[in-house]
Amino acid sequence: MDPSSSSSSSSSSSSSSPPSEGPLPWWGVAGALVLLAAALSPRLRFRLRIGSYCLLCLLASALTAPACLLWNRGRTVRNMTIIKNVVRTFKYIYGLRFELKGLEHFEIEGPCVIISNHQSILDMIGLMEILPERCVQIAKRELMYMGSVGLIMYLGGVIFINRKSTSNAKSVMADVGQAMMSENVKVWIYPEGTRNGSGDLLPFKKGAFHLAIQTQVPVVPVVYSSFTSFYNPKKHLFTSGKIRVEVLPPVPTEGLTASDVDELTDRCYTAMRETLFRISERPAEVNGGGPSVSH
Numbered sequence: 001m002d003p004s005s006s007s008s009s010s011s012s013s014s015s016s017s018p019p020s021e022g023p024l025p026w027w028g029v030a031g032a033l034v035l036l037a038a039a040l041s042p043r044l045r046f047r048l049r050i051g052s053y054c055l056l057c058l059l060a061s062a063l064t065a066p067a068c069l070l071w072n073r074g075r076t077v078r079n080m081t082i083i084k085n086v087v088r089t090f091k092y093i094y095g096l097r098f099e100l101k102g103l104e105h106f107e108i109e110g111p112c113v114i115i116s117n118h119q120s121i122l123d124m125i126g127l128m129e130i131l132p133e134r135c136v137q138i139a140k141r142e143l144m145y146m147g148s149v150g151l152i153m154y155l156g157g158v159i160f161i162n163r164k165s166t167s168n169a170k171s172v173m174a175d176v177g178q179a180m181m182s183e184n185v186k187v188w189i190y191p192e193g194t195r196n197g198s199g200d201l202l203p204f205k206k207g208a209f210h211l212a213i214q215t216q217v218p219v220v221p222v223v224y225s226s227f228t229s230f231y232n233p234k235k236h237l238f239t240s241g242k243i244r245v246e247v248l249p250p251v252p253t254e255g256l257t258a259s260d261v262d263e264l265t266d267r268c269y270t271a272m273r274e275t276l277f278r279i280s281e282r283p284a285e286v287n288g289g290g291p292s293v294s295h
């Protein structure tokens with residue numbers, strides 16, 4: 001070791017005060033314990049990760065709402081563009097990669113009804129990844145009360161329904177039909193009516209298909225591959241992963257009537273289920289399609 005450096009190091013050590021050796025601050029200890037616990041416990045790791053997602057949604061909503069109000073002065077589908085661009089950054093935070101196919105099927109002049117499978121609260125990231133311009137979603141009205149998330153949904157033009165009351169939902173959907181045509185808006189609906197992480201499809205509710213036939217606009221099915229390889233609340237699994245998204249060709253409804261709803265529902269259900277199994281690399285069931293409408 002060079003003697004000059006030793007003398008300089010001894011002089012520097014005499015001039016600089018010794019590092020403070022006091023105890024770690026309380027927050028340092030707490031943080032270290034949480035990280036240690038998370039490393040040891042999958043359940044805690046899952047809860048921290050999904051909790052951070054919810055917190056991110058709340059925070060991002062609270063920060064984006066003023067921008068929507070300033071930019072577009074209130075509730076309008078134009079706010080969806082702002083919301084979409086914010087939410088699309090979330091995939092980098094959670095390591096979600098998308099493989100997209102069939103986006104050309106969205107190039108429809110005018111309104112249409114978009115339907116897709118619904119697996120979890122992460123779906124919103126996949127929704128915003130491909131959301132076409134001037135497109136709003138149908139949501140359960142409970143979401144309106146989720147703090148800033150409810151506010152941003154309201155500002156983005158999301159339509160809230162009481163899914164526990166068919167009559168209320170039907171009348172709201174009828175109003176949606178009129179608004180679609182007068183304001184040239186697309187509507188995105190989750191026909192399963194609830195989240196479903198099974199890797200299969202639940203029977204479809206019929207509202208989306210009634211709406212499409214009442215307005216004579218095409219139905220555009222969208223399928224997201226199963227999340228089960230990287231997201232499974234029952235197994236406390238939430239890691240990064242790849243999601244295949246396939247937009248299927250539009251299904252026309254010109255000339256159809258309410259009596260064709262069941263057939264239209266079945267047709268979309270079968271096409272989406274086959275696609276879901278294919279892009280999720282799951283063998284199709286031997287007995288063919290499952291139930292397509294709610295019984």
Ligand SMILES: CCCCCCCC/C=C\CCCCCCCC(=O)SCCNC(=O)CCNC(=O)[C@H](O)C(C)(C)COP(=O)(O)OP(=O)(O)OC[C@H]1O[C@@H](n2cnc3c(N)ncnc32)[C@H](O)[C@@H]1OP(=O)(O)O
Pocket residue numbers: 056057058060061064082083086087118124137138139140143149152153156158161162163165166169170173174189190191192193194195204205206207208210211261294
């Ligand atoms: C900046 C940072 C931001 C971060 C924060 C995030 C911001 C994100 C912003 C924005 C993204 C927002 C994302 C939101 C996502 C939300 C997801 C959800 O909430 S999913 C749950 C709600 N959605 C549904 O439920 C739709 C599907 N349901 C339907 O369409 C149903 O049909 C419904 C609700 C209309 C009625 O449901 P029924 O349970 O009664 O079931 P049925 O079998 O469909 O209908 C019963 C009878 O009524 C007839 N019917 C139904 N709809 C009809 C209609 N419109 N006209 C006439 N008859 C109808 C049917 O034909 C059936 O009759 P016969 O069995 O055929 O005799």
Ligand SMILES: CCCCCCCCCCCCCCCC(=O)OC[C@@H](O)COP(=O)(O)O
Pocket residue numbers: 053054055057058120121122123124140143145146147148149193194195196
């Ligand atoms: C002030 C009160 C704040 C309450 C905590 C707010 C937590 C915010 C979490 C926001 C996560 C983003 C939600 C995206 C929309 C969504 O995907 O909702 C799922 C619904 O389809 C669930 O329907 P269901 O399966 O029937 O329960």
